[in-house]
Amino acid sequence: xxxxxxxxxxxxxxxxxxxxxAGVGFLxxxxxxxxxxxxxxxxxxxxIDISSYTGAVDxxxxxxDSIRFVYMRATMGVDGIDxxxxxxxxxxxxxxxxxxxxxxxxxxxxxxxxxxxxxxxVIRSKSYDLMPVVDVEDWxxxxxxxxxxxxxxxxxxxxxxxxxxxxxVMIYTNLDGYRKYIQNKFPKNPLWICSxxxxxxxxxxxxxxxxxxxxxxxxxxxxVDLNTFHGTEQMLAFLTVMVQSRNTDTALRRTINILCDTxxxxxxxxxxxxxxxxxxxxxxxxxxxxxxxxxxAAFTGEELRVFRHQNIAGDHVSxxxxxKGYECDKNTGCFVWYDHxxxxxxxHINNALQLAARRGGMGFCQVCIIHKGKTRxxxxxxxxxxxxxxxxxxxVCIADSQEKIPYAQFVKQLxxxxxxxxxxxxxxxxxxxxxxxxxxxxxxxLFPHTHNFTTNWIVFRKG
Numbered sequence: 391x392x393x394x395x396x397x398x399x400x401x402x403x404x405x406x407x408x409x410x411x412a413g414v415g416f417l418x419x420x421x422x423x424x425x426x427x428x429x430x431x432x433x434x435x436x437x438i439d440i441s442s443y444t445g446a447v448d449x450x451x452x453x454x455d456s457i458r459f460v461y462m463r464a465t466m467g468v469d470g471i472d473x474x475x476x477x478x479x480x481x482x483x484x485x486x487x488x489x490x491x492x493x494x495x496x497x498x499x500x501x502x503x504x505x506x507x508x509x510x511x512v513i514r515s516k517s518y519d520l521m522p523v524v525d526v527e528d529w530x531x532x533x534x535x536x537x538x539x540x541x542x543x544x545x546x547x548x549x550x551x552x553x554x555x556x557x558x559v560m561i562y563t564n565l566d567g568y569r570k571y572i573q574n575k576f577p578k579n580p581l582w583i584c585s586x587x588x589x590x591x592x593x594x595x596x597x598x599x600x601x602x603x604x605x606x607x608x609x610x611x612x613x614v615d616l617n618t619f620h621g622t623e624q625m626l627a628f629l630t631v632m633v634q635s636r637n638t639d640t641a642l643r644r645t646i647n648i649l650c651d652t653x654x655x656x657x658x659x660x661x662x663x664x665x666x667x668x669x670x671x672x673x674x675x676x677x678x679x680x681x682x683x684x685x686x687a688a689f690t691g692e693e694l695r696v697f698r699h700q701n702i703a704g705d706h707v708s709x710x711x712x713x714k715g716y717e718c719d720k721n722t723g724c725f726v727w728y729d730h731x732x733x734x735x736x737x738h739i740n741n742a743l744q745l746a747a748r749r750g751g752m753g754f755c756q757v758c759i760i761h762k763g764k765t766r767x768x769x770x771x772x773x774x775x776x777x778x779x780x781x782x783x784x785x786v787c788i789a790d791s792q793e794k795i796p797y798a799q800f801v802k803q804l805x806x807x808x809x810x811x812x813x814x815x816x817x818x819x820x821x822x823x824x825x826x827x828x829x830x831x832x833x834x835x836l837f838p839h840t841h842n843f844t845t846n847w848i849v850f851r852k853g
């Protein structure tokens with residue numbers, strides 16, 4: 391018994407020692423990589439293409455390592471969706487200004503037109519810069535289709551996608567796929583060629599060359615593929631699409647209006663604003679070209695023939711002017727914006743509103759849903775379409791439930807999405823009446839029916 395105890399003690403001591411060594415080694419590894427010099431690539435216009443196989447990516451660090459563009463897999467076949475695409479897309483858009491594109495993995499044993507419909511439906515609501523791509527290769531495709539049948543699937547996909555999206559499709563393939571399916575068959579479609587044994591000479595120009603598989607970097611959990619664009623930044627900007635995309639100038643700087651993310655049962659809108667205000671008495675119209683997003687904000691009281699600031703629930707600031715509203719015990723939080731900074735508060739609200747007025751800002755009171763990452767007491771039980779003004783990773787956004795749900799479920803969706811702050815706005819058609827200006831500068835309505843009670847709106851502006 392004593393011998394066994396001594397043996398166990400020795401094993402335990404050795405285990406602790408090895409664990410400590412591993413911990414120290416990990417810290418040294420992190421320190422070295424944190425302070426490592428940025429990667430210098432052989433090809434100056436180097437980008438990556440990623441999928442769910444890649445895992446998590448720190449896109450900010452990737453851009454610091456001179457990555458110049460990102461393609462990500464969006465869909466596969468007639469119904470497959472890359473599981474990490476929503477996260478990859480959201481994070482690259484919020485962390486960087488890198489040009490972004492989507493690709494579809496083509497399955498030869500499924501209808502080409504239906505695959506095109508699926509690809510378009512998945513990416514149509516997302517912002518992207520680079521030409522959509524169809525991935526044509528034998529790898530992981532069944533072998534029971536003839537070469538001509540496969541070519542027909544490619545042709546059906548391209549014809550259908552270009553018809554419904556009004557975008558040209560680029561073809562990605564390797565040397566074998568090029569010779570079998572693409573050569574002399576799709577002369578109007580730009581080409582992205584894969585060759586791991588040196589730059590290929592295939593007798594026709596190509597825009598992108600994939601020259602390495604399975605590259606490893608500290609900023610990606612798994613493998614990434616490396617590609618180079620044959621041209622300058624200005625040429626890459628020129629090639630970016632204008633349909634469902636962010637507009638760019640030759641310096642690749644964005645003039646985007648709005649980003650939209652669909653995750654956790656939410657539609658989350660990120661207006662790319664220069665200023666925020668509370669407009670009272672008359673809803674801004676589409677003729678006001680500076681408005682990016684307009685949504686009802688604070689509660690109102692009685693339905694009046696003539697607007698009065700005293701009919702708004704709680705004190706508020708509009709256009710840099712402080713106004714008294716009526717006292718409302720449901721108001722447990724406040725949003726203010728001044729000096730180009732947003733703030734969500736649950737205490738010292740009157741002081742914050744007075745300061746916002748002195749600084750030429752805005753502010754209003756509402757029900758606090760989440761503050762500093764913690765949910766507040768629930769105050770509704772019924773099912774409806776809910777909306778909240780939120781803060782996520784320092785970005786102001788507006789979150790709508792995608793369907794009619796219990797209020798508690800909406801709160802859970804917000805917390806699961808990672809909202810640090812959330813202020814109730816309203817619920818249901820009519821009350822949630824709003825509109826935004828999309829990336830084509832077209833006005834899109836959300837819950838178009840309105841009530842006369844909606845007399846004050848939070849407005850995000852370009853200037």
